[in-house]
Every structure is written in C-alpha cells, then in structure tokens.
Amino acid sequence: MTNFPDAPSGPIRLIAVRDTPLCLAEVYAAVGDDAAGGTAVFVGTVRDHDGGRPVSLLEYSAHPRAGDELRRVAEKTAADFPVRALAAVHRTGPLAVGDIAVIAAVSCPHRAEAFAACARLVEDLKHQVPIWKRQVFADGEEEWVGAC
Template identity: 75%
Template sequence: MPETPDTIRLLALRDTPLSLDEVYAAVGDSAAGGTAVFVGTVRDHDGGRSVTSLTYSAHPSAERELRRVAEKVAADYPVRALAAVHRVGELAVTDAAVIVAVSCPHRAEAFEACRRLIDDLKHEVPIWKHQVFQDGEEEWVGSC
C-alpha cells in the first residue's frame, strides 16, 4: 500500500517525557489487524559499567532525517499508520528514550515494519548519546 498523507501520524524530538499512550493512539486504524510498539528505555549499565547520567543531543537535521526514515518504512511496508518520538536532553534510568509504533493489516508486517523503523532510526538519524559512568569516565555513542 503506498503511503497516504495521513500514514505518518506523529514524528517528534522532545525534551519532555514521552507518552506511550500518545504514540499508541496515533497509530490506531480500523483497517489494521496488527500494531507493534517498541519502547527504548534508559538502563542503569552499559558494557558492564554502571551509568550515572545520560543525555541525548540531536543534530538540527534530525527531524528531517526522522521523516525520511519514516517515509521509507511507510513506502516499503503496507503501513496503515506510523509514529516515532525520541527524547533529547537529560534522562534518568528507566525513562523512555524512544517510542516507535506501526500498524499494518497483519501482525507479521507490523513487527517487521516496527523493527525496521527503530533500526533505521538508530542508524540513520543523527542523535547522540552522552553517558557518564560511575567511575567518572564519559562516552559519546553515535546514535540512540
């Protein structure tokens, strides 16, 4: 199914807490038989080291790149509705850093499209993670 103007329902970078309910509601569609949702959360460790703080930063082109990624997923799968939101700024352990959701006519398509959406967002949208570890060392990670 080709992308329609209302297929991409919600795309955003936000410095405020993300809402799973908002994202899920955005992809509701009466023709969808499957909805897949992924929530990426801040964990208390990375690579065996304790994380004490984490901040996400985005390049000015990040929203444009997020739209490009979303449009490609919507064109490659029979997407009825799609949504993706990512936090920027300082986050705490257990905070939602990213939420993506896709609804499609069937569950297998929804799972595949949702996986593609989060994977492409992670690899192609210029969002960087700055982590501070308990031992005082810091690390910048390419995206997500």
C-alpha cells in the same frame, strides 16, 4: 522540540524530537487504525549498565535537522511495508535510568508486517537519524555513542 504531525489520513501520524518526557499513550493513540490487524510498539528506556559498567545517566543531543531525517526514515518504512499508521518520537536532553528515550509504533494489516516494519523503523532511526548519546558512568567517566 520539533513536531511534524501529518494529516490524520496519511500513514505518518506523529514524528517528533522532544526535550520533554515521552508519552506511550500518545504514540499508541496516533497509530490506531480500523484497517490494522496488528500494531507493534517499541519503547527504548535508559538502562543502568552498558558493557558491564554501571550507567548513571544519558544525555541525548540532536542535530537541528534530526526531525527531518526521522521523517525520511519513517517515509521509507511506510513505502516498504503496508503501513496503515506510523509514529516515532525521540527524547533529547538528560535522562535518568528508567526514563523513556524513544517510542516507535507501526500498525499494519497483519502482525508479521507490523513487527517487521517497527523493527526496521527502530534500526534505521538508530543508524540514520543524527541523534547522539553521551553516557555517564557511575565512576564519572563518560563516552559519546553515535558521534563521528
């Protein structure tokens, strides 16, 4: 587990890569800010299929520096948008269908900015943070996603 909390005055309030269940209330509380008029939250869950094939479980693995890369992505988002507060947590280890894999939240002065910043945060997290997913299908076959 890697946690990288900032001082409450900084825009990046919570960054973590954890092997324990994620808590939506914790992430939402982290981005509360009286100057924010909009808060966007994304919750990524394990679905029961991929490409028409039934999925039985996922397992996420992270590079030891994944938390540092997540912080870098968060800092870039905070620099590019008028972010009042930002939080992002990603789960590692085995996850069942319905489990939460990632939560990202951003608060900004206005809703459009919050939506755009949260979308960027999630996309950059997915493409730039070294976290890999092993999908296990119902037939026992498996595949790695995001691994080079």
